[in-house]
Amino acid sequence: MNKNRSSMLIVIGASAGGMDALKKLVTQLPQNFPAPVFIVTHMSADATGDVLVKALNESSHLTCVHAQDKQAFKNGNIYLAPSDQHMLIVKGKILVTKGARENRSRPAIDPLFRSAAVAYGNRVIGIILTGYLDDGTSGMMAIKRCGGVCIAQDPEEASYPDMPKSVIANVGADYCLPIAEMGSVLSDLLSRDLPENKPAPEDIMIEAKIAQRVLSDLPAVQALGEQVPYNCPDCGGVLWQMTEGKLLRYRCHTGHAFTSSALLAQQTVKIEETLWVALRMFEERQNLLVTMSKNESKQSSSSISQRAKDSQVHIDRIRAMLKATDKDSHGEGAR
Structure with a gap:
């Protein structure tokens, strides 16, 4: 087997309308799927996610479980971010953290995508599905900047097209597809040889560390952008503005992060x-x-x-x- 195939992983973000979209996607993945799959879907803090885990297990040949902190992950398994906690990826294992909300959500899509990009670089395939607003756009930028692949659901078939539209407009998807075509594309991508990884850009590494709660202080956010005359609506702290292409983002020093929307x-x-x-x-x-x-x-x-x-x-x-x-x-x- 190609040595690069075993080290690849799939990260997926979804929000409103996500259950049906995820079921349609995972049903296409074969039992011997040669990569782990990580899913963040927005849910309320008092939800358990059990309904989605059950639905994905019934729809897929793979095993879907709630992610656990410091859990080693394996190919052919689906890991769902638990409610009210972020799911992050480091080399060979999962981190589950109670970090600050990003884009009003915990779990949020951006921290997962960003951490995967730092840990696995061009071995990451990111998929963004139906949902409101633009969580996942910044994380997908990180995946692309680290050499990974961006797949967006065709907005024309998405129940709520905001998230895929934002990725397409701000990142530029490598593949813009109906869900029914994603399985075959994933199989093709996982069979390809890849060049050696390069270190992740410093700003992406800083934000990945903030999500882990390793780094959350004034020097960290000052390295990412310029202070602006707005306050964080979650904690009242001052905000720093970051510009990624056409996407405006904001962070406070305690870790809350927002796109302008x-x-x-x-x-x-x-x-x-x-x-x-x-x-x-x-x-x-x-x-x-x-x-x-x-x-x-x-x-x-x-x-x-x-x-x-x-x-x-x-x-x-x-x-x-x-x-x-x-x-x-x-x-x-x-x-």
Whole structure:
């Protein structure tokens, strides 16, 4: 056997609509598939992922399991990132970490792709499937810069085409395919001879270390970009801007990372949360003023009643802003 084939691996990212897409993909992989397969799909923190593991085991000739920290991986197995944890790859084993969210997600696609690119370089085949926004784009850039292969689902057949569209626009896919054609392409790619790997670019290695929680400090993010006048919506820390081609990305020194689209979506969520708090406080204030007016003299009561009416003006404005924010949230593909 070609010595390079046994050291290759497949990394897959999916989000909304991902279960059906993943089932269609894994059913094409033969029982003796000569590479391990690693999957990140966005899920809520309280989900177990058991339903997806069961579905993939029923659809595939391969064995699908939840990834475990420091687990050695083997060809012909599928490893699914556990809920609320990132899955990373180092030489010969998996790391499962509770690192900071990236693109509002944990597990996130970018940390998996980036770590695989650092560890295995041109032996990595990345696949991006259906999903909202653009998680996976930066990670796919890392795979390409390290000599790996980029495969994107044809957006025309994706249930939610944002993620494959972003990869195609910002990275340039080596293959843009319907899922039904991916199995044969993978078999062909795994049979090819490959040149020797070259060291990963320094910025990719820094971000891979941040995801491992080995490195998360000011010098690290300062080496990646320039500080900007925005704050991290997750922790309140300052952000540094990184530019990768046309893709704008942001990091704080604690490890949170966002594309510009993900940052905008998360800012919208935080604005909505703030508006709901403000609405509650104005309504409580109005209720208190109404109660006070009933117990005051006629002159004082008139003044207090006017203040209550002024509060209603603010309440109406906030409700209008909440309606606009709700529309904006849906426009950003909020998960």
